[in-house]
Amino acid sequence: MDVEVISDRVRVTANATGLSVYRKQGSTWVDPKTVAWNDLVDAEFTVGTFDSVPALWASTKSPKRMHLVDSRLLSDQQWREVKAAVAAWTSGRVDIDLSRRDDPPSITDF
Numbered sequence: 671m672d673v674e675v676i677s678d679r680v681r682v683t684a685n686a687t688g689l690s691v692y693r694k695q696g697s698t699w700v701d702p703k704t705v706a707w708n709d710l711v712d713a714e715f716t717v718g719t720f721d722s723v724p725a726l727w728a729s730t731k732s733p734k735r736m737h738l739v740d741s742r743l744l745s746d747q748q749w750r751e752v753k754a755a756v757a758a759w760t761s762g763r764v765d766i767d768l769s770r771r772d773d774p775p776s777i778t779d780f
Contacts, residue, residue, distance in 0.1 A: 673755035675748040680739055682748070684755035689713070689728070691739045703738055705730060707759050715741055715770040724771055741771045 672685045681692040681699050688706040692699035705728045712729040724741040744752070746768075753766045 671755050671758040673751050675744060675751055677743050677745070677748070680743045682739060682744065682752055684752065684759055689738070689752075689756060689759075703736060705736060705738075710756075710760060710764055713738070713756060713764055713766050715767070726766070 672683075674681065674683045674685075676682075679694050681694070683690045683692075688704050689710065690702045690704040692702045694700075709730045709732075710728060711731060713726055714729075715724045716727050717724055718727075718737065726738045726741065728736045728738055730736060741749075749766075749768055749771070753768055756764050756766055
C-alpha cells in the first residue's frame with residue numbers, strides 16, 4: 671500500500687523503500703529522513719526534550735530514536751493514511767496510536 675501525503679511544509683511517503691519524510695525548501699523537497707521497514711521497531715507520538723509540540727518519533731534497531739515529523743503538519747485524514755500504510759507495510763507489527771497526538775508522553779519518559 672503506497673501512500674504519499676503532502677502538506678505545505680512536509681511530504682510523507684510510505685512505499686517499498688520505507689517511511690520517508692521530506693521538508694519543503696522553496697519549491698524543492700529536501701533532506702529526506704527514511705526508515706526502512708525492517709529497521710522500524712515502533713513509531714509513536716512523543717514530546718521532545720526542548721520542544722512542546724508532539725511529534726512522530728521512530729524507534730529503530732539502533733539505540734537512537736529518530737524525529738520524523740511534527741504532529742501539527744499533517745491533517746487528521748493524512749495521519750490516518752500514514753497509520754494505515756505503516757500497519758500494512760509492517761504487517762501490523764507497528765501501529766501508530768493516533769490518540770497520542772493529543773496526549774503524548776515526554777521523550778524523557780522512555
